[in-house]
Amino acid sequence: MDFGLSDEQKLLEQTLRRYLDEELPITRVRELVAEEPGNDGGHWKDLAELGVAGILVPEEHGGSGLSILDAAVAAESLAWNVAPTPFLGSAVMASVALTTAGSSAQQARWLPRIATGECRIGVAATELTSRREDAGVSERAGRLNGKSLMVLDATGADHFLVPVGQTGESLALVDAGARGLTCERLRTIDRTRGFAELVFDDAEVADWLGERGGAETAVCHMLNAGRIALAADILGASERAIELAVAYAGQREQFGRVIGSFQAVKHMCAEMVAELEPARALLWYAAHALDGQQEDAALMVAHAKAHLSEIGREIVRTATEVHGGVGFTDEQNLHYWFKRVGLDRQLLGGPDQLREQAALLQGWNTA
Amino acid sequence: MDLSYSAEYESFREEVRSFLEKNADRAPKVGLLMSVGKPSQDLLAWQDLLIENGYAARNIPREYGGYGAAPDLLKRVIIDEEFNRAGMSRGMAGQGPDMLVPTLLEHGSEEQKKGWIRPSIRGETVWCQGYSEPGAGSDLANVQTRAVEDGDDFVINGQKIWTTTAHHSDMMFALVRTEPEASKHAGLSYILIPMKTAGIDVRPLNTMTGAAEFNEVFLTDVRVPQANVVGQRGEGWKIANTTLRHERNMLASSAQLEGSLLGLIALMQREQCNGVRAIDSPLLRDRLLRLQARVLALRYHDMRMLTARIKGERGGAASLVSKLAGCEVSHQIAALAIDVMGELGVLYEGSRYQRADGRWQFLYMFSLGLIIGGGTAQIQKNIISERGLGMPREPQSQTRR
Known part of the structure; x- marks a missing residue:
């Protein structure tokens, strides 16, 4: 027994951070996403070579065949550099859905291209947790109708993964150019990810994953894996925000001293760390529990995502305050991490909803 | 990350479980709080049983009265899990076993380890901590209690405060100023003081809870052998910080x-x-x-x-x-x-x-x-x-x- 990251996982983190520091520093991210939100500038192919795109794809399909915990390590590193990639949609959610629900022929058809980064899959999962604006997708005679809001990793997506039906009980893959499908960009606070609304008007389905109406387990697993990736994203972004705040406080002088020598400022930094470090262990455990499909996995995932959402919001806010007025400027770049966390928090179930789910899982909200 | 339990550990878990089942009626009742009183006979007997079976003082070497097992994280976790699940007492807790003993293991002389660890983990010797003073709270290094060399002894004068369990402690580990000429942090020594020594006056300090968990301890011409210093003279700050680290873990x-x-x-x-x-x-x-x-x-x-x-x-x-x-x-x-x-x-x-x-x-x-x-x-x-x-x-x- 060993509670912590393995040497391989630490190496993965180092490799990714080194690559991203060199190739995708914040200055480059700014240029790319100014053109289009979620624009990775071709770096997704490089990241695929490093094993990131196929991190959850089994080795027989050309992937790295790694675990959800490995994916969490990768997500943390990507968020450390606010990298614009389709990691959440393609590398995590679509890969998990395919490996869980897809037939072996379907896996052979899709997974190798996901692993090379050629195939990028956006995910229309919002209605699984929150239906608004009459959204929702239903099937009629093998074709799709309805709409889905906040479809994630839509930028550059050649296909979309669409849960269909009242509870998303069927999983459809739809070609981005399919007849009857329109894709309308939505703009969010966070330019490092691309979102869209999909409207289906008798849209053609490229592939149904597994049995129609029998995808509930896969959908549930896909959602939980996505939540781990989002929680890890919050972890990485928050960690970086703390580092930036500590560095700034060590260099900015006021009243003849660096502001990091004032207890008012030091204590803000200590509070951020004291919140973040225990949450890191909770995330690791939740990812590990999900990998082992343990009984407590769903509860731990709900807690990990809810808890990191709460503390992440406080951390990026506090890190901004440590920077003072400069933190409020566009030029300082800190707001990229602030917004990244702000977006992660809202996706696939916000903290309030996830806590209610945690209660339900423990049999507490039966009244 | 590997949280799996091999067969060896599964059988260890079984061992712990059957120990707990067999001895359920011998376990003293546990409260929500760490015990701050003199250990009861029940607790002392329970502690002996725990040490004998390796569920307390587990990694403390046998020669010092511990169980002497090699550190094994998983076994520790299993013991924690099973005792928690059964809601059973983990035995003695407090400043002796949790703070002084790890400090002695790290910094004590062979004689000190041999003399003090065994009675401390068995609850026979109850310890209190003599760190804080009226003028040395958060600024702990500002300790003013003076220990002046006199032959083979130190003669100690001063006042300690917030001294948990002092009223029924046998011993105190204390921070005293032995080198008045040295700088603030370099002038302190870590010393073991028998509470029965003449010149020690313990007065209970009532707190907001209504209980007297703390004391003030007044030391007037208290004579303690120099051999009771742990580590070197003037190293007290470093050693006290070891204890504080253990305290932070315990709290x-x-x-x-x-x-x-x-x-x-x-x-x-x-x-x-x-x-x-x-x-x-x-x-x-x-x-x-x-x-x-x-x-x-x-x-x-x-x-x-x-x-x-x-x-x-x-x-x-x-x-x-x-x-x-x-x-x-x-x-x-x-x-x-x-x-x-x-x-x-x-x-x-x-x-x-x-x-x-x-x-x-x-x-x-x-x-x-x-x-x-x-x-x-x-x-x-x-x-x-x-x-x-x-x-x-x-x-x-x-x-x-």
């Missing part, structure tokens, strides 16, 4: 938090107001869930830190946060329990309708004491930011004395 045990949380959950499932159980109130339930996430995070954080310690890795800032985070969660658990009981939450002193022996109000106040004691929350934040994050130290207004 913030996540197992204790889990116990409190389980108590709170049980309370919320039982307690009704206007015909509705507390657990069925969405607002109270949300507060419970927020606390549950924090307790879980601290549980796995402990496991992470334990792994790092066993591997000999430096924990960095992460290793410094448990006391700050844990004591706050403990306080918040008690706060929610009080709110769950509404008007009845203020009942105390054995009043009619009081729940759980008034434990929750006691814990609410006591845990506030823990937030302040053992280095205040604010001192913890200085430690985290300065030692963990490398931020500039507070300017020292007085480095020499």
Whole structure:
């Protein structure tokens, strides 16, 4: 027994951070996403070579065949550099859905291209947790109708993964150019990810994953894996925000001293760390529990995502305050991490909803 | 990450379980709080049984009276899990076994280890900590109690405060100034003082909880052999910091938090107001869930830190946060329990309708004491930011004395 990251996982983190520091520093991210939100500038192919795109794809399909915990390590590193990639949609959610629900022929058809980064899959999962604006997708005679809001990793997506039906009980893959499908960009606070609304008007389905109406387990697993990736994203972004705040406080002088020598400022930094470090262990455990499909996995995932959402919001806010007025400027770049966390928090179930789910899982909200 | 249990560990778990089943009636009752009194006969006998079976003083070498097992994280976790699950006493806790003993193992002479560790882990020798003084609280290095060399002895004069269990302690480990010419931090020594020595006057200090958990200790011409110094003269600050690190670990045990949380959950499932159980109130339930996430995070954080310690890795800032985070969660658990009981939450002193022996109000106040004691929350934040994050130290207004 060993509670912590393995040497391989630490190496993965180092490799990714080194690559991203060199190739995708914040200055480059700014240029790319100014053109289009979620624009990775071709770096997704490089990241695929490093094993990131196929991190959850089994080795027989050309992937790295790694675990959800490995994916969490990768997500943390990507968020450390606010990298614009389709990691959440393609590398995590679509890969998990395919490996869980897809037939072996379907896996052979899709997974190798996901692993090379050629195939990028956006995910229309919002209605699984929150239906608004009459959204929702239903099937009629093998074709799709309805709409889905906040479809994630839509930028550059050649296909979309669409849960269909009242509870998303069927999983459809739809070609981005399919007849009857329109894709309308939505703009969010966070330019490092691309979102869209999909409207289906008798849209053609490229592939149904597994049995129609029998995808509930896969959908549930896909959602939980996505939540781990989002929680890890919050972890990485928050960690970086703390580092930036500590560095700034060590260099900015006021009243003849660096502001990091004032207890008012030091204590803000200590509070951020004291919140973040225990949450890191909770995330690791939740990812590990999900990998082992343990009984407590769903509860731990709900807690990990809810808890990191709460503390992440406080951390990026506090890190901004440590920077003072400069933190409020566009030029300082800190707001990229602030917004990244702000977006992660809202996706696939916000903290309030996830806590209610945690209660339900423990049999507490039966009244 | 490998949390799997091999056959060896599965059978170890069985061993622990059958020990607990067989000895359930011998275990003293456990409360929500660490014991601050003189150990009862029951507890002493239980402690002996635990050491004999390797469930207490597990990694302390046999020659010093421990069980002498090689450190094994997984077995430690299994023991914790099984004792928690059974709700059974872990035996002696407190300043002797949890703070002095690890410090002696690290810094004590062979003679000191041989002489003190065995009675301390068995609860035969009860220890108190003589660190704080009226003028040395957060600024602990400002200790003024003087120890002046006289032949083979030191003669000690001064006053200690916040001395838990001093009124029934046999020994005190104390921080005293032996080198008045040296700088503030270099002038201190760590010394072991028998409480029966002439010139020691212990006066109880009542606290807001209504109990006298603390004392003031006045030392007047107290004569102690120089051989009772642990480590070298003038090294007291370094050694005291070892003890404080152990104290921070002790004050913030996540197992204790889990116990409190389980108590709170049980309370919320039982307690009704206007015909509705507390657990069925969405607002109270949300507060419970927020606390549950924090307790879980601290549980796995402990496991992470334990792994790092066993591997000999430096924990960095992460290793410094448990006391700050844990004591706050403990306080918040008690706060929610009080709110769950509404008007009845203020009942105390054995009043009619009081729940759980008034434990929750006691814990609410006591845990506030823990937030302040053992280095205040604010001192913890200085430690985290300065030692963990490398931020500039507070300017020292007085480095020499």
